[in-house]
Amino acid sequence: MGSNDFASLPYIGEAVLRKEDERFLTGAGQYTDDIQINNMVHAYFVRSPHAHAIIKSIDKRAALAAPGVVAVYDGQDVAADNVNGLPCGWLITSTNGEPMKEPPHPILCQGKARYVGDHVAMVIAETLEQARNAAELVDVDYEVLPAIADIRDAGKNGAPTIHDEAPNNHCYKWAIGEKESVDKAFEQAAHITKIDLVNNRLVPNAMEPRAAIGCYNRASDEYTLYVANQNPHVERLLLTAFVMGLPEHKVRVVAPDVGGGFGSKIYLYAEDVCVTWAAKKLNKTVKWTADRTEAFLSDAHGRDHVTHAEMAMDKDGKFLAFRVHTDANMGAYLSTFSTCIPTILYATLLAGQYTTPQIYVEVDAWFTNTAPVDAYRGAGRPEATYLLERIVSRAGWELGLSQDEIRRRNFIGEFPYQTPVALQYDTGDFHQCLNKAMELADVAGFDARRKESEAKGLLRGIGYSSYIEACGLAPSNIAGALGARAGLFECGEVRVHPTGSVTVFTGSHSHGQGHETTFAQVVAARLGIPVENVDIVHGDTGRVPFGMGTYGSRSISVGGSAIMRAIDKIEAKAKKIAAHLMEASDTDVEFANGEFTVKGTDKKVPFAQVALSAYVPHNYPLETLEPGLNETAFYDPTNFTFPAGTYICEVEINPKTGETRVDRFTAMDDFGTIINPMIVEGQVHGGLAQGIGQALMENCVYDRETAQLLTGSFMDYTMPRADDLPDFKIGHVCTPCTTNPLGTKGCGEAGAIGSPPAVINAVLDALAPLGVKDLDMPATPHRVWQAIQHAKA
């Protein structure tokens, strides 16, 4: 079935209300911390108060004597048990051919702490309160070392060395593109636009803090780990094969209801390993739940780039070449996917929607004494889009071209399109997106609105951003050649029950995306059965055959395609059963609208009857037709998918206070085929909130001298709240993806990718009359006010 046939099926494109909502709305959801198990003990982590310190000694005696304490473990205990450190899932090779520096990442510090919040010891007690109190009694003797927080300090002469394995704190130098031809193209340029910018570090802040419960069954020597995680099978693989040296089938990982992830719950964390390991040691169930401050300290953070870039253009504003140098902060250790973010996922996106023929990108990755950085909503693509869409708007301003004109002149118009940075876009319609966005945003009315604002003493600006992203990371063999240490397929199992209802086991994982509904729509549409008859199971390695989880907007395109493949097999077998029932040849049997028919006759049997017959094979030719109707498929996509769109933002700024209000925000996206428009809109809204949050208020700040986290709570780290955001205007263009059977492209990250440059471009447009040319995110009132004062001076 091709994507066009698929899009016209019933249920596809329908705003079916979510199946999962009732349990969430009545408090019946079950998040990890909600799980209570008999004989459960509680873990609390002693975390380093210093960013960089030698651990000279740990005295556990007082803690061990405290009420309720069951055990206190430190790095020595881990080492004695041969528990390995956390692996990094992606190997990057430096331009000189050397592998990246990959220092050990122990689950409990081995002799040294490398960021504030690093895991020094684990205290386990009967109650959480006892564990927390006893943690105070663990006496750690630290020798404090000088620390690095800012990436710009990491490579300086005389900077302290964080890992002996990584001299100068350098992890890798990586590049893509032909430097010489890019340099040559710059010599031909009529105009060069330059930009220096910072992509600010963010804290993902899923509302459910991370949590993990390790269980051990001595009788069967089996473990169960309940964990707030986005990809339980990958968690299990890393935990068993790389860290604990256990056979995978002895460990079941369950990620029950998960309260948001945004990337922060993709990774294998030290705490997950610690509770699993301790469960066997103590023969008890060990529970740990982060409090919010721990989440700030120890969840993998996002972004944190410093970039210098230059765009070479001809006299008409056509892009000739793009040259980029980025320094990327890895934090103190390499988190699971950290290394591929500023390289594979960032640099390859720097063609954007444009025909720039030559691109050269160079990335230096550094260690600092900060929490590890990894993928956060969009992962590399927001950083790429922010850079490109800032420099494009600036180029337009410098050349006197409007923000839409500079884009139009450079848009890719024909597909497929091979970019100079590895990707091949299959479909898109960038002009249509821009035009429709401008219409929906009422750009024509902007001047009048600006005058109204001016009359009130306010500044108004409009900003554009035309993003493209790459979703559904693929295919496995290319990713492998680029250093991936995991596959990028997805698995789906479809079990048709005798009564015709269906259970689907998917390796994707829903943590707010509504898979139980969207996936059920896909299956119901394809089989021609009511959506109520389809149940989706995910998040449990004990039930789902295999999976790679949910991140990078891969669920429907990759996970949904795997399910489609499984249904293809179901259909093929069901046709044989139907042929048997109708005494026809299976090559004459057709399937549509939930019915099997025989070509050229009026014979038909409904799907449910075929299902029943599969399990009541009384007069089957059993030598050729097996009973049952279950099928499993693995799907490895041939290419990424490429959602794209144009976002337009209008802000109003009070020049007296620097306060910026987003007055209008328009998002015009091309997600290919849309299964459930209500869910898609919700995803866009959420992404926009995070992107606007990054642009205007969110900022993770470490003290530059001490590397203490200054924004360690919701009191210091500004989260967007209801009255910080406008009502968004959302529209769609549809060019179906050609590389998967659904035609879908993915929608989860678009909002967070496309919005930051639109907001900052709008802010700069508003401030332009005052002479402000540059501003880094977040554009807080203080920063905007300062920029205005500097421009005046």
Next chain:
Amino acid sequence: MKTELTVNGKTVSLEAEPNTLLVQALREHMGLTGTHVGCDTAQCGACTVIVDGDAIKSCNVLLAQMAGKSVTTIEGLSTADGQMHPMQQAFKDCHGLQCGFCTTGMVMSAVDLCTKHPGASEHEIRELLEGNICRCTGYQNIVRAVKQGAAQMKA
């Protein structure tokens, strides 16, 4: 220490340490895990419950302070036969939730908000939801849900 209070219409008597927070009592002692904990600074609103008619953050009060009071949690919002409260239904209809973690607290705040300000405008609703953080929805559909819920609560 013993505290007597009413939870979701039933009188209960709980024996707990004096420093037990209301949210702990609900989640750990009574198994009412619909009330969530999202922060440690009384900033996120995930733990919101209604006490004697006012929405409060249950991570910020002690169980002992609840003596003689009446607490309603998300589990007590539906009718006895399981019919969802109009505000719960409105959240479902308007897709006012994604991961569901902030949702129970959000619904409790919304019920309180609409009881006290039945005619609140969109702008007012946004201001009145200040105490609750949602990381998933971008708030737009929550605001729609609150509007619909308010209308249905009046009806």
